[in-house]
Amino acid sequence: MRQQPVLEVRGIRKEFPGVVALDGVDFRLFPGEVHALMGENGAGKSTLIKVLTGVHPADAGEVVLAGSPVRIAGPLQAQQAGISTVYQEVNLCPNLSVAENIFIGREPRRFGLIDWAAMRRRAAELVRELDLDIDVSTPLSSHSIAVQQLVAIVRAVGVSAKVLILDEPTSSLDRDEVRQLFAVMRRLRDQGVAILFVSHFLDQVYEICDRMTVLRNGRLEGEYLTGELSQVGLVSRMIGSELAELAELAGHSGPERLDEDTRRERTAPAGAAAFLRADGLTRRGAVEPYDLEIRSGEVIGLAGLLGSGRTEAARLLFGADQSDGGTLRIEGAETALRSPRDAIARGIAFCSEDRKTEGLVGELTVRENIVLALQAARGWVRPLARTAQDEFALRWIRALDIRPGNPEALVRNLSGGNQQKVLLARWLITDPKLLILDEPTRGIDIGAKAEIQKLVADLADDGMAVLFISAELEEVLRLSHRVAVLRDRRMVAQLDNDGGLSQERLMATIASGADR
DSSP states (O other): OOOOOSEEEEEEEEEETTEEEEEEEEEEEOTTOEEEEEOOTTSSHHHHHHHHTTSSOOSEEEEEETTEEEOOOSHHHHHHTTEEEEOSSOOSOTTSBHHHHHHTTSOOEETTEEOHHHHHHHHHHHHHHTTOOOOTTSBGGGSOHHHHHHHHHHHHHHTTOSEEEEESTTTTOOHHHHHHHHHHHHHHHHTTOEEEEEOSOHHHHHHHOSEEEEEETTEEEEEEEGGGSOHHHHHHHHHTSOHHHHHHHHTOOOSSOSSGGGSOOOOOOTTOOEEEEEEEEEETTTEEEEEEEEETTOEEEEEOOTTSSHHHHHHHHTTSSOOSEEEEEETTEEOOOOSHHHHHHTTEEEEOSOIIIIIOOTTSBHHHHHTHHHHHHHOTTSOOOHHHHHHHHHHHHHHHTOSSOOTTSBGGGSOHHHHHHHHHHHHHTTOOSEEEEESTTTTSOHHHHHHHHHHHHHHHHTTOEEEEEOSOHHHHHHHOSEEEEEETTEEEEEEEOSSOOOHHHHHHHHHHSSOO
């Protein structure tokens, strides 16, 4: 007898003003499987999840749960029906204990009062069932993001979830934390929980997932067993292009796979002047004294594990944090950056890794977000004329292929990849001499990632200095002329990427703290 899906959608359609986000999509999720939802940014993944969890009502089609059509009116009803979601940004209360977060809103009571002992006991039982070692009495804020995500999963399991949706759960995790998360996922799968896994890390998808569904431009492209579809085949189906087109888009050639062998060989610009030089730059508790020189037309990669000090080192170069020691020279002149405005005035731009809280303003339009940095540099007493704003916005919407191409669309309604392009456009219109990019491709699809990588290479070829931070070592190697390695908040090596720098050597340097 064929197994029945625990969750199924049939012919789902969802429209927003001017955009068809889902167009007749079918999807099946079976008990006891890990199922990947794949597609470019804008393919409809987030919209499908929001339909499944009742955030958005479908305009057409039906959702079938355990064989019966259902209408899910909101996230609470979805949870009551056994559908729980854990998002990339952990949606818990850091000021409460682990146990309180697991049972928040459904605390055990005795004589009308919260039974704290029972809560801690039951929370500890749930944690042990997933083979986790977490003290449930400790504040959630005292734990890493990885542990907080595991607590969110424990909470979901505690409400008897039949379906667990994990939306980009590994984007901020290191390798050991990913391994721990996967162990929990396998344990839940073996218990019969159906897991929907959304990730842009292809290797992780192939490691943990049993099947995958691919969406493209809001439509179902296909459903596949993971073992029957190669990574090259998956990428082709996601972007609707053959590998040769993808390789050309990414700025490299290679017939078989997207790995180190296909990365573009980088040659440092000869005789270029140093735009910026840091000597002994430091901030207590953030990053130890480091030296770094960035020349015009050069891409410097910053590599290291999460928490190694990559972002902290970059923020000192933008005046977002104040240094406690060392000197900074820009175009040969010693400079003190007291604020980001000082940095912008000297030709430095910074795209934060946290585009939602430190980058974009979701309530503003694409146009308003694009002109924000240029307007700030001019000062608010010299407002940009609306015609100039429109001209800038349309120019960069076309140049970066921002979708939808409507400058008056609210930026919060764009996909992650298109939001990242808006953030890049904001800084590029300031015509910077140094562009600092902190995880510019995190959480976006492979097509948008390739476009951004090609843009970085082209900007450097045109003479712009670029500081490029990424947790993906292959990406750092593909783009960088030199790679500075950080470990435990110290810059431990600077390696020329002259064709002889391998991912293995880079990983060994990160692990040992020395170039071997």
